[in-house]
Amino acid sequence: MAATVDPALRAFVTMEEWVSSGGKGATAPPPPCRPCRAVVERPVSEGRQGVGADREGRSRAGGRARVPHDGAVISQQIRVDGGYGYGVIGADLHVHADRGPVYLLAEHRGPVSADPSWLLEQPSRLLNARYSVVDFVGRAADMDKLTAWRDESNERLAARWLFAAGGQGKTRLALEFAAVSVADGWKVVDVLLGAGARPSGSHDLRPDGHRGILVLVDYADRWPLSYLHWLLSNSLFHQQVPTRVLFLSRSVDGWASVRSALTALTAATSEHPLAPLSDPPGRDRVARPDDRLRMFRVARDAFARRYGLARAEEIPPPVPLDDPGFGLTLSLHMAALVAVDAHSAGARAPADMVGLSAYLLDRERAHWRELYERSRDGLEFRTPPRRMWQVAFIACLTGATTYSQARALLRRADIDDPDPVLTDHAVCYPPAPPSEALEPMYPDRLAEDFLALTLAGHDVAAYPAAPWGTATLAALLHQDADTAPPLPQPARPITFLTAAALRWPHLAAHLNEHLRADPTLALRGGNPSLGALAVLDGIDIELLDTIAWCFPDGRQLDLDVGMAAVSVRITAHRLAAVSTELERAAVLQDLAHRLSFAGRYEEAAEATEQAVDLRRAVARRQPEHRSLLASSLTNLGNYRTRLGQPESALAALREATELRRQAARADSTAPRRSALANSLSSMGICLAALGRHPEAFEVTRESVQLRRRLAAEDPAAYSPGLASSLHNLGNRLAALGRHREALDATGEAVRILRLLARDSFAEHAGELAIALDNLSADLWRTGRTEAAMATAGEAADLLRRLARENPEAFEERYAYLLNRLSDYYASLGRYGEAIPPALAAAEIWRRRGETDRAAGDAPLATVLLNLSGLWAHTGQWHEALAASIETVAIRRRQARAEPARYAAELAKALSNLGSDLYAVQRYREALAAVTESVRLWRQLATTDRRHVPFLAESLYTCCVVAQPVDRTAARDAAVEAVMLFEGLDLGAGDGHRLTLLAEARKQVAELRG
Secondary structure (H helix, E strand, O other): OOOOOOHHHOOOOOHHHOOOEOOEOOOOOOOOOOOOOOOOOOOOOOHHHOOOOOOOOOOOOEEOOOOOOOOOOOOOOOOEEOOEEEEEEOOOEEEEOOOEEOEEEEEOOOOOOOOHHHHHHOHHHHHOHHHOOOOOOOOHHHHHHHHHHHHHOOOOEEEEEEEOOOOOOHHHHHHHHHHHHHHOOEEEEEEEEOOOOOOOEEEEOOOOOOOEEEEEEOOHHHOOHHHHHHHHOOHHHHOOOOEEEEEEEOOOOOHHHHHHHHHOOOOEEEEEEOOOOOOOOOOOOOOOHHHHHHHHHHHHHHHHHHHOOOOHHHOOOOOOOOOHHHHOHHHHHHHHHHHHHHHHHOOOOOOOHHHHHHHHHHHHHHHHHHHHHHHHHOOOOOOOHHHHHHHHHHHHHHOOEEHHHHHHHHHHOOOOOHHHHHHHHHHHOOOOOOOEEOOOOOOHHHHHHHHHHHOOOOOOOOOOOOOOHHHHHHHHHOOOOOOOOOOOOOOHHHHHHHHHHOOOOOHHHHHHHHHHHOOOHHHHOHHHHHHHHHHOOOOOHHHHHHHHHOOOOOOOHHHHHHHHHHHHHHHHHHHHHOOOHHHHHHHHHHHHHHHHHOOOHHHHHHHHHHHHHHHHHHHHHOHHHHHHHHHHHHHHHHHHHHOOOHHHHHHHHHHHHHHHHHHHHHOOOHHHHHHHHHHHHHHHHHHHHOOOHHHHHHHHHHHHHHHHHHHHHOHHHHHHHHHHHHHHHHHHHHHOOOHHHHHHHHHHHHHHHHHHHHHOHHHHHHHHHHHHHHHHHHHHHOOOHHHHHHHHHHHHHHHHHHHHHOHHHHHHHHHHHHHHHHHHHHHOOOHHHHHHHHHHHHHHHHHOOOOOHHHHHHHHHHHHHHHHHHHHHOOOHHHHHHHHHHHHHHHHHHHHHOHHHHHHHHHHHHHHHHHHHHHOOOHHHHHHHHHHHHHHHHHHHHHOHHHHHHHHHHHHHHHHHHOOOOHHHHHHHHHHHHHHHHHOOOOOOOHHHHHHHHHHHHHHHHHHO
16 A cells, blocks of 8 residues: 555644743643644734733834746736836735835846946946946955855845945945846846835746845835835745845844844844955955055046046045045045046046045036036026036935926925926936936935035035025925925935934034924934934934934834834933932833833843832832832833743732732722732733643633723723733633633623724724634634634724734734634635635734744744645645745744743644655655654653654654655554554544554554565
C-alpha cells in the first residue's frame, strides 16, 4: 500500500492557544491538536480594560490588484485623475478616497536621459541623482554589505534601513545597487509617496523569471507611519520569491516602529548607517584625503565632459577637502561642479562651503534672468527673476502638486495671476507628469540652503534675504482651513526647515516664531517634524512644552513616535519646573504614557518605576495619596505585561489592587470602587497571561460584581464599564471551558452595548462589534451554528466599517473575526471558502505589531498554520509549503527565546512542514523536518505524559515521509507509533487516533513484509 499524508492528519491551532494581555503576549499550553478542521476558539478581547495606561488626567480606501498563482486572471483597479493614468500588475494600489494614491509603485527604469544643453542651463540639474551624471565610485564596502544582505539572508522577506545625513550619497548608492541588482536578475521596484513624482502607464511588477524583488523606498523618514503600514501590507511583499526592501532615510528615527511592523511579517530587519566620508568604513578607505580627492576628480571629470572642457586635471578643488563638510558625497560633487562651471565661465570659485551653495543658487537666478531677458526677442517667458525667486521658494516648501492646487497656493502668496508664472516655472523645473506644477529644486540639500538664504537672519552678504520671505512663509504655514487649499505634503515645510536649521542656526528663530503663532503646525508634519524639532538646539524649550500640550490625549499612529521624542526632550525641563514629588511623578507618568504609545515599553516601564518610587515615598508620609501610587502601579503592571514579564507585573498589580481595595473599604464612593474594578481587570489579564485561569476568573468576576453595583447606582456613568468587565469575564469562562456561562456573560455585554450604541454609536460601536464577534464564538461552541454565523456576519459588517475608518484601533480585531470566519467554513468542510478570510487575516497581522515581535508572531503563526492545512485540504501543496516554512521560522524564533512555552508549537509546525515537503516530493527535507518534530515531542513527553499522543502522531507522519528515503527508519517509526497508541486509553471519542493506529499497524505489516 502506498503511503500518503492525509491532510486530515495535520495539526491546526486555535486562537485560544495564545491567551495574552489585550491580544498580545504570552501563550498558554497547547490543547490537543484538532485533526480534520480548524476549531473555532475565542480571540482574546479584553474590552476597555485591556493593557494600557491607567490615566489620571494630563500633568483605507484601497484598490486591489491580485495576481493568481496560475497567472490566468488579472484584476486591476486604476484611478485616473486629471488626465493621469496609472496601474500595476502583481501588486496592490492603496488609494485615498479624496486624494488619489497613497503611494505609487514603478518598475525601476535606471538613469533618466536628458538633453546635455538643457542640463547645463541650470548646473544644479547635474547634481540630480536621477541623471547619474557622475560615475559611481567609492562605497565599495557599502555595496558589498548590500549585496550580501540581498543574497545571503535565508528569510523570504528582509528589510534594511539605510540612513545618513542629506547629501551623503544614499540615493546614488541605492541607484547603483539597483542597477547591479537588475543585472543580477532581480526585479527592482521604486516606491514614491503619492504627492511626489508620478510614473504613468501600467507597471508589471510580477516577479516571473526573476531571482527576487528589490523594493526601494526613498525618504522613508518623511512618510507617515500609517502610509508605511499600508505599504507593508501590499501583496508585492508577499510573493513566493525572496523580497528585499531598502528604506532610505536621513536618520534612524521612525525605524523602531517600522521594524516592529516588519517583525510582525516575520521579516529579517537590519540597519545600515552610511558612514560620512570622514569616518573610514573598514577597508573602504574613502576617508583619507587622497580618497576625497579621488572622488572629487571623478566628479570633476564627469562634469567637464558635459561642459566640453579639455584638460580637466588643471581644475583644482575650490575649497580644501579636509573641511568636515566634505564628509558628504554631495558636497564633493557640488565642489566639483562649482569648480568646473567657474572654470568654464572664467569666474572665481567660492572659497567656503556656504559659497558653494550660494554660487549654484546664483546660477539658478542667472538662468531665470536670461530667460526673462530673452522675452524681448520673442521668447514666451514673462516672469521676472524676483518673482521666479518667490515661486521657486514656494515650490521648495510645498513640493509638486496638481496644477489647480498650485494656482491656489500662489494666490495665497499674493500672486494674483498665477498661470503665466506657473508656465514659466515649469520651463525651469519641469514637473513629472507635465499636468502637475511647482516641481521643487533638487537636490534637497540645495533646496534647504535656498530656503535658508531666502529667509532673513543669515550673514551671507552676497546673498541678501528676500523682503517677502517671512510673509510668504507665513502665508503658506498659517492657512485658514475653511478657505485655503491644504498643502500637498503637509510635513514638507517643517521637515525641510528643521533639516536646514541644523546647518543654518538662524532658521530656528523662524521656526520659533511660526510655531508660537500656531503650535499645531508641528503636529501637521507628523512624526518627522516632531522628531526633528525634538533634536534641534535652537528651538525654545518652552515652545516645545507648549507644543506638547497640543498633543491628543490618546494614541495616534502618525504622531506617537514624534510625541514620544518631544516628551523625552522636555521632561528634564518639566521636572526642573516643579518642586514636589507628586508633580515630578505626574511628569514621569505622562512621559510613560507617550513612550508606551510609541511602543517604547521598556522606557515607559522605567519612567513608571520612578513615578512609583516617588509616589510610594509620598504615600508613606501622606496615606491620602495612595490612590496615585495605585494608579502608577497599575500602569507598571500593564507595561510589564506587555513586555512579557507577567510575574513582575503581577506583583505590581497585586499591590495596586490591595491599595485600591483598602481605599474602597475606607471610602466606598463610586470613583474608588471603579478604580478597584480597573486594577482587578488588569490583574485578570495578567493572570491569564500566566496561564492561571481560575485565579484570572475570580478577580474578573469581582470586577464584574463591583461594576454591576456601580451601574445600578448610575447607569449612564458605569454601564460601559460593566459591559467591558462582562466581556472580559466571558474570556475567562471560555478559557475554563465553561462555554454556556461564557455565552451568558458575553450575551449580557452585547445587550448593554446595543443600548449604549443607540445613544452614542461612535463611542460604543467598536466594543459592540468585538463583543458580537466573541458572542458568535460562544454560540458556535454551544451548538447554535446558525445563530453563530448570523452574529459573525453582523460583527463583520461593523468591524469592516470601523477598520476602514480607523485601522489602528480596529484592524487587529477585524483580523480575529476573519480568522473565526475561516474556522467556521473549515469546520463545515468548506475549505476553499475558508482560505480568503484566512489570507486577509494574515495580511493584517503582517502589517500590525507596533510593539514587539511577539505581538505579531503569535497570531500570524496561528493563521499561517491553519492556512497551510486549508491549502493542503484543497490540494494546493506549494502554497501550503510556503505557509509552513514561514510558520516554522516564527515558531523556531519563539522556541529559541522561550523553549518551555513554544517547543510544542515548533514540533507541531515541523510535522506540518514535513507533510508539505513530502507532498512536493522533497523527501529528504521532509524526513529531516519530521525527525526534528519527533525529537521535540519525545523530549516533551519525557517530562509531561500529556504529550505522548502528539509523539505517536508525529511518529506515524515520520513513518509515511521516511519510506521513499529510509524504509528501516519508516518501519521503526511505525512500530513505536503502534506501541504508543496502544498504550493510550483510546475510546469512542478518539476516532482520529484509532484511525491512525489502524494505519500504523498496516504500515508495520507492509514494511516488515
